[in-house]
Amino acid sequence: MPEDQPGDNEGQPESLKNPPPDNQGERTPRTTPEPEKWTIRGVERDTRAVIQKAAARSNKPLDQWFNEDLREFAQAQVRKTTNAPAKSEGSVPDRFDKLKSELKAEQLEELKALRKAIETRPSSLWEWIRGKKR
Numbered sequence: 238m239p240e241d242q243p244g245d246n247e248g249q250p251e252s253l254k255n256p257p258p259d260n261q262g263e264r265t266p267r268t269t270p271e272p273e274k275w276t277i278r279g280v281e282r283d284t285r286a287v288i289q290k291a292a293a294r295s296n297k298p299l300d301q302w303f304n305e306d307l308r309e310f311a312q313a314q315v316r317k318t319t320n321a322p323a324k325s326e327g328s329v330p331d332r333f334d335k336l337k338s339e340l341k342a343e344q345l346e347e348l349k350a351l352r353k354a355i356e357t358r359p360s361s362l363w364e365w366i367r368g369k370k371r
Contacts, residue, residue: 292302359365 288302289299291306292299295302295306297305359368
C-alpha cells in the first residue's frame with residue numbers, strides 16, 4: 238500500500254485514516270463443499286417473478302424457499318401419485334356409476350308403486366262409489 242501523501246487524510250480522525258478490516262455485508266466462507274450448480278431452461282420471467290414473490294412473502298431467501306416449500310409440495314405430489322390405488326372408490330367415474338345405479342333403483346321403486354296404484358284404482362265413478370270388484 239502506498240504511503241499516505243500529504244493532504245490525503247488531513248482532518249480525519251486516526252480511526253478513519255487506517256480503518257480496521259470490515260467483514261460486515263460479506264459472506265462467511267463455506268465450511269461445506271460447494272453444492273452443485275444447476276439452472277432450469279425455459280422458465281419464463283413471469284414464473285420467476287411469482288416464485289420470488291412467494292419466497293418474499295414467506296420471509297425466506299430463494300434457496301430456502303426452494304429447499305423447504307417447493308420440495309414439500311413436490312413430495313406431496315409424488316406421494317399422491319405413487320400411493321394412489323389403481324381404481325379408488327372416490328374417483329369421479331365410480332361415484333357417477335354409483336349415483337346412476339341408485340337413481341335407477343329409486344325410479345324402479347316409483348314405477349312399481351305407480352303400477353300398483355293404477356291397477357288398484359277404480360276404472361269408473363260407479364266402481365269408485367261402490368268399490369272395485371276383484
